[in-house]
Amino acid sequence: MTKPSDLLQKQTFAFLDIETTGGNSSRDRITEIGIRFWQGGEVVGEWQTLLNPEARISPFIERFTGISNEMVADAPRFEEIADDLEAQLEGKVFVAHNARFDYGFIKSEFRRLGRLFSAKVLCTVKLSRKLYPEFRRHNMDALIARHNLAQVQRHRAMGDVAAMLAFFERALADHGADSMTTALNTLLQRPSIPSHLPTDILHDLPRAPGVYRFYGENDALLYVGKSTNIAQRVASHFSGDHNTSRGVRMSESLRRVDWTETAGELGALLLELKQIKQMKPLFNRRSRAAKNLVSIELTENSEGYLQARLVREIEPHRLGDYFGLFRSKRDAENALSGIAAKNDLCNKLLGLEPDQAGPCFQRTLGRCRGACDGGEDRVKYNLRMQIAFHNLRLRTWPWKGPVGVVERNPENDRTDILIVYNWMHVATVHDYQELEDLSLRSQAVTFDLDSYRLIAKTLMAGSRERSLQIIELDAVGSPDVMMP
Template sequence: MTSKSTILDTATFALLDIETTGGNSSWDRITEIGIRFWRAGEIVGEWQTLLNPETRISPFIEQLTGISNDMVAEAPLFEEIADDLETQLKGTVFVAHNARFDYGFIKAEYRRLGRLFSAKVLCTVKLSRRLYPEFRRHNMDALIARHGLAQVQRHRAMGDVSAMLAFFEHARGEKGDERFENAIRELLQCPSIPSHLPPDTLQDLPRGPGVYRFYGEKDVLLYVGKSTNIAQRVASHFSGDHNSARGVRISESLRRVEWTETAGELGALLLELQQIKTLKPMFNRRSRAAKNLVSIGLSENDAGYLQARLVREIEPHRLGDYFGLFRSKRDAQRALSGIMAKNELCNKLLGLEPDHEGACFQRALGRCKGACEGLEHVERYNLRVQIAFHGLRLKTWPWKGPVGIVEEDVRSGRADILVVYNWMHVATLHEEEELHDLSLQGQAVTFDLDSYKLLIRALMDRGSDTGNVREKQPRVIELPPIGEPDVLMP
């Protein structure tokens, strides 16, 4: 009878440490790599090199690591050792202390070369937490002191690798092969999470749709996101693939995760927009509320010609009277300039130059047909204006009153009824009976560009034939008209 093989017998563990010019993989670079290969209780090889980081090493980093600019001046570039390093690490378990740091830097270096790098990653900080939960500190200095490990040259790659290997073998001997192996297997199956989060963070997260929030120190809200699978999406933030400085900063600052479940994707999207605009998380930029939402209105002047004006107060019950939604006056004027140039309309009547006696500037260039001088027939000019602006006309609300959009999550049994009026999300209910007691009279809800676009897609576009699969429209419950046109005004 043969004994069952274990990961400790069959896997090669590449215990790796790097030294760098700083702590951010987006712009800092690696100056040294050290690796010791361990399999079945024995060291089976090692690999080490200094690297030219192609940037200056600061005096602080020189003093911390002992690696000077002179030492790396003639060292190889990362691209020169990239193939060899990839060969050395192929098929191994990538082991590092605070592995997100080392793994993130290695991936960043390969990404600069247009290459991908991935490996099974084992973090010895998390291994220490798993095996020694009674202790609070798990940095390398704490491990050396606590377990009586031999002193090494700290902040040099092979010195830190020696300390990591000493802990690895000490923990195996003290805890026994079975417990040591189980801890490793569990960690290799779990997504890596930032060190300041509780180890079981991902276990509590729901597998359905909703919104999640990342909080930092002193409960500062860092980031709001949405997903159809909260647990999966949050885990993807912790994959170790740091694509941006922002991702690194969020990971380093993160202390707590909160979430709100929804019954479907539309509810999650609307809640995400609402929370980004009202809670103003530090790292969300896209979807921030526009400070000066602007549209364009058309009205006749004394001579009967249609003239454009910028509208800053959007009245949701009059959306059909507006053309376009813009985040700033400049964006609206840029759109007007494009319409003028394409359709040879009058600069003065479009409000692009002051109203003065005589022809507009474009008339002198032959780009206006003379409406500014009364030379173009009023009906002809107005027809051209209506055609030019037709594609920008906002969609009027197609129902007589509010509606309830029903979303249901079959997996959890949850149901949400999203109450929407004039393309504004005004409430979320969970039972159809609640609709009978719902009163929207006097509620103040701000008309919002992002929600308008989102609800247009959800209610109008999803029923259209996309050329592939015809998407199922959501179930809509029509509610009684409110009656007052100024209800739900911003």
Template structure:
């Protein structure tokens, strides 16, 4: 058989079967690998694995692997040392490599071993070399190459399909084309030459925040992601090329804090950026002033709007006040948009000072509320409709709440407990006593209202409401006593 040319000198073609699709919650049931050295197959290895949990019936139907088949098989811990030796110093190749690599890496992590390897995705190889093909999954490649697979969804047979795909490329492309495709894909995980690769290898593929530091320990940047490692790597490569920004040149150390989900990651990122003010974070800054659109009634019964500064020591005022804006100019722009969209009066909206009708009335953009041409009841209704889209959300709970944020695997031991009262985010608490103390501190020294934290809460608690977030009203001591 012709040696594979253009591919990495040492690589492992690997496939694994699992109890499900979540690397944190689910477990491995089978691993198979084909070792390739200098383009030639040098070894094969496979094993069933006792996952320690039941295999769902639909998974057994798909793979043919049942609980009875794995009952007397080794656990991952039993085969970990041999697997680690087989994978050492080789490029990790799999179809949808992120799935298989994620399960292997998480399985090692679970028993206290940090695993890291260069990866190559055979799906992406297929897409690059065969762009005219619509599908690139295992079944599509089997059909495309006319292969006969005895046990589809078994690890060794699926790993064999990868080998068959790579062998087909030898007939369809020259070595340099294949080499260039592999190089292009490997560049997507390149890092700056001055950055120790250990700084990347230690990063988890879990939700949380990451922090970039320079050689003197100065904080450069704070970011968040549902996959910390993947997001950090995305800073370094753009369109297949290594980026060379000022921040990348200064980066020497990366730190991280894991959170159970994206909810906690967003709140923590917002909190840390404002308290630590990293050098290269531009978007979120601590807001010292916020503005609202206030509603009043003049002596003729027409509603008027004015722009006024909001009280940051209080939750958003929803009584005849609308929106929250970082500047007066931003509030004026929003008001002008509403005027144009709903044919409101610039004079009654406080953006034009004139004794007679507004300029918009002359252009037939205002229906004449400013000079009595339009009845107050009709104008007021249209204004209320316009403002309803920026009305602030009333606090929907009777008092303070504790939000239990669970990780994807539902592990309650790893949960975070967030205390919130009237949209004021008061941080993570350890228990009910800690929550009571935090509330007392808030009553004594009120925290400023944070617009960004408010928006994060709206998005997660009222719109998305993931199953990982459990909300419980906090019963205050006085309520318990009664």
């Protein structure tokens, strides 16, 4: 084997595995910890213990791990071994397979005691992906089979530790100390973290879809963002991708990060829009709520010619009668001016000139064909109007009533059912019982330009988005609609 580099020679690696009562570090507890210490090519010690989780171990977990309630009844509680564990891990590289799981549980146990725990973390899943990118699967069973490692007692702490360390040594033998050191340095390199945040903040963040929020001094909300991978997106904020004066000011102000997970991207997008409009974060520039949403309605005048008028009260049940959604009267009038110029339509009938006797001003310039003074046939003019405005017509709601859009994330076993009606996001529930109990009549929602565009694009798009399950809902009532 190649002589270890200085990193491999001098640094102690703590290969750690835990067994737990479940998969959620906020509510489940640790039942076993096993650690094997490695430095300079050899094992230099080990430490292990069963733990009393102060909670019942379910029959499923008992069958999975082989650890029963009787086995842990007289075992120490975490608080009794916390000092020793912290001393064992001090200055070591915390190595685990899918390290976010093990590290998250250890941090949560310390947090319950009112203590902070932090370590430099190496994930052997990521190490395998980096050193063996030609393979698709990198779970422990796959590594044991692929590298012909010795069989161990799986799902017991020291058995999994033995398999993990065997993989590490096999990778070192395959790639040599220099390549191994390069890979380790890359994986152990921490992003530049704003000075007022914990250095291991990224280990707490989920690798899942959702919305994240940055807070400053006095808990002022600085920024709301969304991502299909919260941890990855937040890390990018701390990297060179955001070396703007705005990014620097936000980073210097940052004091706290929190987040809300969702099952999928649509839920994250809708939650981001809602929170930006309601919470008004200081550094978000886009998607603020429009105070005066404006649309265009076509009606016939007394001579039967179609005329345009601006409307501010949009009735969601008759969206097909409206053309365009605009954030201001000026935006709507600019759109009308463009349509008039492109199609030689009458500015008077479009409401761009006062409704006075005689032809419009554009008629005198030859840019109106005479609908204002009877010079153009009514049927022909109305047909040209309908063609000119066709692409601005709002989508009518294609279902009889509200629908539930189901998003599932198999990686964290999360399901969101997004209740949508007339292109408005009404509510989110997480299972069918909540759906049955939901009364839309108690929900107040606002018809919103950004949500309309997002939902219409997603639900009316091609095969990828169509893979979303859509449930038509009956007998749940209709929400109260508020206009901006």
